Amino acid sequence: MTAKTIWLILRKDVLIELRTREVLTSMALFAVLIVVVFAFAFSLDETRAKLVGPGIIWVTILFAGTLGLYRLFDRERDHAAMSGLLLAPAGPLAVYIAKVLGLVIFITVTEIIVLPLMLAFIGVPLPLEGIPLFALALLLGVLGFSLVAVLFGGMLASTRLREVLIPIVVYPVVVPVIIGGVKLTGAAMGDGLPGEADNWLRLMAGFDIIYLALCPWVFTRVMVE
Amino acid sequence: MRPFVPSATVRRLTPVAFMLLVVASSAPAISAEPQRALTFEADAPTESVDSNEPLALLASCDKKLESCTTDAVGMPYLIAAYLVLWAILVIYFTLARRGQRRLREELDELRALVREYEDTFLKGSEGDTTA
Amino acid sequence: MKAPQSSLRPVFMPLLLGAALMGVIYFVFAVTPREQQMGEVYKIFYFHVASAMSCLSLFFICAIASIGYLVLRNRKGWGRIATLSDQVAHGLAEIGVLYGAIVLTTGPIWAKPAWGTYWNWEPRLTLLLLTFFLFVGYLVLRAYGQRDEKVKNMASGIAVVGIPAALLTHFAIQLWKGGNHPQVVTGEGGGLADPAMRQGFAMAVGTVALLAIYLVWMRVKTHQMRDEVEMLFLDMSDLEEARR
Numbered sequence: 001m002t003a004k005t006i007w008l009i010l011r012k013d014v015l016i017e018l019r020t021r022e023v024l025t026s027m028a029l030f031a032v033l034i035v036v037v038f039a040f041a042f043s044l045d046e047t048r049a050k051l052v053g054p055g056i057i058w059v060t061i062l063f064a065g066t067l068g069l070y071r072l073f074d075r076e077r078d079h080a081a082m083s084g085l086l087l088a089p090a091g092p093l094a095v096y097i098a099k100v101l102g103l104v105i106f107i108t109v110t111e112i113i114v115l116p117l118m119l120a121f122i123g124v125p126l127p128l129e130g131i132p133l134f135a136l137a138l139l140l141g142v143l144g145f146s147l148v149a150v151l152f153g154g155m156l157a158s159t160r161l162r163e164v165l166i167p168i169v170v171y172p173v174v175v176p177v178i179i180g181g182v183k184l185t186g187a188a189m190g191d192g193l194p195g196e197a198d199n200w201l202r203l204m205a206g207f208d209i210i211y212l213a214l215c216p217w218v219f220t221r222v223m224v225e
Numbered sequence: 226m227r228p229f230v231p232s233a234t235v236r237r238l239t240p241v242a243f244m245l246l247v248v249a250s251s252a253p254a255i256s257a258e259p260q261r262a263l264t265f266e267a268d269a270p271t272e273s274v275d276s277n278e279p280l281a282l283l284a285s286c287d288k289k290l291e292s293c294t295t296d297a298v299g300m301p302y303l304i305a306a307y308l309v310l311w312a313i314l315v316i317y318f319t320l321a322r323r324g325q326r327r328l329r330e331e332l333d334e335l336r337a338l339v340r341e342y343e344d345t346f347l348k349g350s351e352g353d354t355t356a
Numbered sequence: 357m358k359a360p361q362s363s364l365r366p367v368f369m370p371l372l373l374g375a376a377l378m379g380v381i382y383f384v385f386a387v388t389p390r391e392q393q394m395g396e397v398y399k400i401f402y403f404h405v406a407s408a409m410s411c412l413s414l415f416f417i418c419a420i421a422s423i424g425y426l427v428l429r430n431r432k433g434w435g436r437i438a439t440l441s442d443q444v445a446h447g448l449a450e451i452g453v454l455y456g457a458i459v460l461t462t463g464p465i466w467a468k469p470a471w472g473t474y475w476n477w478e479p480r481l482t483l484l485l486l487t488f489f490l491f492v493g494y495l496v497l498r499a500y501g502q503r504d505e506k507v508k509n510m511a512s513g514i515a516v517v518g519i520p521a522a523l524l525t526h527f528a529i530q531l532w533k534g535g536n537h538p539q540v541v542t543g544e545g546g547g548l549a550d551p552a553m554r555q556g557f558a559m560a561v562g563t564v565a566l567l568a569i570y571l572v573w574m575r576v577k578t579h580q581m582r583d584e585v586e587m588l589f590l591d592m593s594d595l596e597e598a599r600r
Contacts, residue, residue, distance in 0.1 A: 008463075165496060
């Protein structure tokens, strides 16, 4: 029952996206623009790119992800669609999981489109053997961000202050993931100490596990009338 | 006997008086500090220095001077920190207290109003039933 | 009309606590010795660290109270305890933010003469800053809808999610860089060598915590009064409705 509801909600979001393509285009465009602005702001050259490149990538993911989050829940606001979803047989849990999966998919697709461009713009060399580590970092980071972001996004979507409140509460919570992501990206680009990457992977995995357990509980507790 | 009720002015002035009291009593602690800092040297080994040895004397003087400079440099920061501490606490307390008092007045008024409404309503309904 | 004692009594506790605070400050300045490396500036430490400890404890207890609220709010017969724990959580968050403001202003003032910079991204300072932001968001949300049931739920959710994040952030930044915050309390940095220092520190911690408890209690009472005002408004509109 739960799996079916999750699948239905997820399918609905993906189908709408395939027909309108508004979330992905806005996220991708926004991400590219951020990178361009950063490139000008830091007047990037080769040595500086290595220093700030990982940071730029993760800030871009963070901002584009926030944009995607807004769009993902904007749809449910009209005609109180969110309340309808919450009344689904599997309840808030299914809504939460479906939305997390949706956000992960959207961010991942955006990254696949934008990352080659970003790497070219910033000019950081990503060696072939660094790609698995980079991909793992992205996966863990995006999952961690989505878990927290969807919890707060779903909770606060109905308030008037959501554009202000969501970043205020999401960003402090996801700081460990961002630090870990930046460090692992640096390691994938051949920076940092050899044993360090393991610690960061462990930290990010720990974050994901903790919030995988905590966020669904909080979401159901908060959203149930 | 009529209980003692401080007038509105007294009540309004209480937080101000409290504030003044707080600032006044913490001021000596802060302002007394520079003099003590300059005279009191717990860690400069003044007794153990042999006064016949100029180098050791010089070194102890240097040390004394150094700690004096450290204290002199740090003093404005120390004073600023304690002022900020008191300012934040006192301002917050005063504002919170004022809010609480207003709320209490509002609550008293509302209670009286509700009682009045209830009375008139009950009377009115009784009138209805008898009629 | 007004109860005579209600206008006199509340001044007693703050006066007592203010006097205690001044006593501790006197002790810190008059009795505790000068620290060798940092000099007299070191005396910011007593209240800076005491406030930081209280601040984090307040946030932590706020999260626990929020869990209590979320668990109990739909249970039959637990409604009043749930409401109380929600009010307490709100008060704890407010005073936590107040203490956070104290820590975040005295911290840089201490850091400038002691380390030469106003700010560095040291684990505990950053942890406190981020938790502070999170709870500022909490208070913004609370101010947005005072009696709204949904707002209460959301605020509790924020508090519950925030605490593991704080711990993880601390861990992450410790991993990120060693940090040069003096490990005074655990004794690694060699501070608090003098028994008078330890005594003064314990006094500061105790007084600051007592003050926090008093302020939280005051805020809880304010929230209770506000809830009652809302309820009386509802009663009045009901009565008006019935009279028509």
